[in-house]
Amino acid sequence: MTNAQPKASHFINGEYVEDTNGQQINCIFPATGETIATLHSATPELIDRALDAAKAGQKTWAAMSGTERGRVLRRAADIMRERNHELSQLETLDTGKPLQETLVADATSAADALEYFGGLAGSLTGEHIQLGDDWVYTKREPLGVCVGIGAWNYPTQIAAWKGAPALACGNAMVFKPSETTPLCALKVAEILHEAGLPAGVYNVVQGYGDVGAALVSDPRVDKVSLTGSVPTGRKVYAAAADGMKHVTMELGGKSPILIFDDADIEDAVGGAILGNFYSSGQVCSNGTRVFVQKGIKDAFLARLKERLETVVMGDPRDEATNFGPMVTANQMNIVLGYLEKGVAEGARLISGGKRASRDGFFIEPTVFADVTDTMTIAQEEIFGPVLSVLDFETEEDAIARANATEFGLSAGVFTKDLTRAHRVIGQLEAGSCWINTYNLAPVEAPFGGSKMSGVGRENSKEAINYYSQMKSVYVGMGPVDAPF
Numbered sequence: 001m002t003n004a005q006p007k008a009s010h011f012i013n014g015e016y017v018e019d020t021n022g023q024q025i026n027c028i029f030p031a032t033g034e035t036i037a038t039l040h041s042a043t044p045e046l047i048d049r050a051l052d053a054a055k056a057g058q059k060t061w062a063a064m065s066g067t068e069r070g071r072v073l074r075r076a077a078d079i080m081r082e083r084n085h086e087l088s089q090l091e092t093l094d095t096g097k098p099l100q101e102t103l104v105a106d107a108t109s110a111a112d113a114l115e116y117f118g119g120l121a122g123s124l125t126g127e128h129i130q131l132g133d134d135w136v137y138t139k140r141e142p143l144g145v146c147v148g149i150g151a152w153n154y155p156t157q158i159a160a161w162k163g164a165p166a167l168a169c170g171n172a173m174v175f176k177p178s179e180t181t182p183l184c185a186l187k188v189a190e191i192l193h194e195a196g197l198p199a200g201v202y203n204v205v206q207g208y209g210d211v212g213a214a215l216v217s218d219p220r221v222d223k224v225s226l227t228g229s230v231p232t233g234r235k236v237y238a239a240a241a242d243g244m245k246h247v248t249m250e251l252g253g254k255s256p257i258l259i260f261d262d263a264d265i266e267d268a269v270g271g272a273i274l275g276n277f278y279s280s281g282q283v284c285s286n287g288t289r290v291f292v293q294k295g296i297k298d299a300f301l302a303r304l305k306e307r308l309e310t311v312v313m314g315d316p317r318d319e320a321t322n323f324g325p326m327v328t329a330n331q332m333n334i335v336l337g338y339l340e341k342g343v344a345e346g347a348r349l350i351s352g353g354k355r356a357s358r359d360g361f362f363i364e365p366t367v368f369a370d371v372t373d374t375m376t377i378a379q380e381e382i383f384g385p386v387l388s389v390l391d392f393e394t395e396e397d398a399i400a401r402a403n404a405t406e407f408g409l410s411a412g413v414f415t416k417d418l419t420r421a422h423r424v425i426g427q428l429e430a431g432s433c434w435i436n437t438y439n440l441a442p443v444e445a446p447f448g449g450s451k452m453s454g455v456g457r458e459n460s461k462e463a464i465n466y467y468s469q470m471k472s473v474y475v476g477m478g479p480v481d482a483p484f
Contacts, residue, residue: 005090006186009039009206010046013053014199016186019043025179025206030096030325031316031360039182042205044214050174050203051220054145057200058172062142066122066168073118073167076195080111080188087187089317091156094181096325096361097279098316109443110160110188113459116443117164124169124464126471133477140468142170143246144222147215149236150185151227152178152327153282159185161443162225162248163192163202165463171223172201174215180327182206216240223467226250227284229381230407230452237455248456248466250284250448252381253409256402257287257438258424260395261295263414264436268296269303271414271438272387277311277365278439280324281385282331285410285447287438289371289378291392291402301350301369301389308351308365313358325361326384332361335384342368342377347388373401381407395424403429408451412438431457 008016009025022040029036042050061069080087087107092099097106126138148162155177166173177185189204205211216224216239223246226236233251240247257275259268275287292300316324326332332355339353352366363385371378371388378388392398402411411430413421421435431449434440441447441459448457456466 005037006183006190009182010042010050011186011189011204012046012050013057013203014193017046017049019046022046022206023208025182027094027182028328029093030327033329033360036093037183039206041179041207042211047205047211047214047218050205051145051215051218053200054172054174054203055220057198058142058145058170060198061167061172061201062170066124066170069168069170070118070121072192072196073114073121073164076192076197077111077114077118079191079195080107080114083191084108084111087156087184090187091184092316094155094183095153095327096316098321098324100319100322101279101324103319106154106156109157109441112443113157113160113164117168117463120461120464121168124468134475135477136472136474139471139473140169140464141471142468144171145220146171146173146223146225146467147221148173148175149212149215149224149226149228150175150177151284152180153279153284155181155184156188158227159188161458163188165458165467166223167192167197167201169464169468171467172203174203174205174221176205176207176212176215179206179208212236213239217243219243221245223247225456225466233454246466248448248458249454250458251409251452251454252284252383253286253407253449253453254289254379254381254405255285255287255407255410255412255430256289256291256428257412257414258392258398258402259290259292259296259300260413260415260417260420261293262416263296264416265296265299265303267436268300268414269307271412271434271436272304273307275412275438276387277323277385280326280363282327282383283439285432285439285441287410287412288382288386289388289390289402291390291398293398294391294393297389297391301367304367305351308367311365313356313362323365326363327361329361331383332363335363335382335386338377338380338382338384338386339363339366342371342375342386342388345375345377347371347375347377350389352385373404379405395420399424399427403427406452407449409449409453410434
């Protein structure tokens with residue numbers, strides 16, 4: 001247990017708040033199955049309090065200059081980096097991801113977002129447009145109260161990826177973490193307020209889908225940002241549309257990685273590992289359909305199998321461990337169902353394929369070869385450590401098959417031919433792409449999908465457009481010319 005445990009279930013109006021009348025939420029450590037914390041879902045009264053606090057706090061926050069707001073965000077980034085070790089331990093308890101991973105990918109990524117948007121906050125200006133003697137000026141204004149709904153795989157990062165641009169623009173936020181990983185967002189809120197954020201500007205309320213639905217449909221809310229699955233995204237988008245709210249949807253994928261004959265085998269295998277087994281495969285942008293050109297297929301599979309033998313599965317709190325459990329028993333069972341389907345539909349099992357014989361919700365890293373486009377494992381998002389290898393012969397064939405999906409989050413290409421790399425990536429229907437690497441998501445670059453994988457972008461200057469609106473003001477400098 002870490003002493004960094006949050007003090008209560010919710011963080012509202014600058015302080016921790018508890019109400020045990022709410023439905024119980026058990027936070028389970030996935031490596032052992034033990035309950036590490038018991039929280040309570042937000043009651044309607046608490047949701048009301050959080051939204052009222054956000055509405056009031058937003059006015060105070062928006063009245064500050066962008067530079068002043070940026071200072072608070074950058075101070076929070078510094079505090080987060082100072083406490084990286086204890087925040088990483090909490091993330092590991094919350095998600096089951098190995099400490100070796102959380103130390104470099106979670107609170108650090110959240111701090112990067114706070115620092116980056118803190119740096120941008122003072123630069124958010126409008127423009128002047130001269131029209132003869134008349135002129136127009138534009139002002140970038142906050143939207144108001146934003147609701148963030150988090151996924152369970154990156155609880156610290158998502159709380160900051162949504163919070164940082166929202167706050168930089170002068171909005172307030174009410175964030176609902178996933179009920180599966182409820183702890184980390186509370187620490188983000190605590191640190192922001194410690195750094196000088198006015199009360200009410202960043203609130204965290206826990207709950208199941210009913211709490212999310214109450215937040216999304218509330219008239220006090222101006223913007224909804226969700227990270228989650230496509231079915232959840234459809235529901236949330238529809239509810240937000242009813243109130244004409246702004247939305248960002250970061251949803252799932254079934255992303256392709258295309259590996260050509262001339263690719264560096266070591267790099268291609270490394271990319272496929274990052275795109276399938278990092279976070280035990282629980283990453284939305286994962287490249288789970290690995291298209292390998294026939295000339296390199298046997299060498300690729302042999303080297304992949306060798307490197308998977310170096311997996312260290314174990315207690316994620318031990319820094320030597322590099323492969324952790326599924327987040328819940330339910331998620332583990334979903335993935336086991338896909339493994340059965342893969343075998344039943346004729347895919348060839350190269351490695352893994354079953355639950356690991358240890359406590360907790362562990363599944364062996366699994367590789368299927370000879371996968372065809374129509375197999376279930378090649379069509380549906382599994383969200384677990386399952387890599388499917390599909391063969392291809394020509395570039396045109398690979399592109400057409402890679403695009404034959406309703407999803408469009410990510411795509412990757414491995415080749416030494418840079419002309420081909422840019423040509424192919426230019427034709428792949430996906431929002432976040434990589435050439436000769438995979439799954440890197442720096443805050444400076446936009447992140448988001450096309451097709452059913454979502455709308456809007458997170459990170460980079462692009463995110464500012466999704467957390468602000470432009471007001472244009474026409475200034476007449478002469479007499480008004482009216483027809484009568």
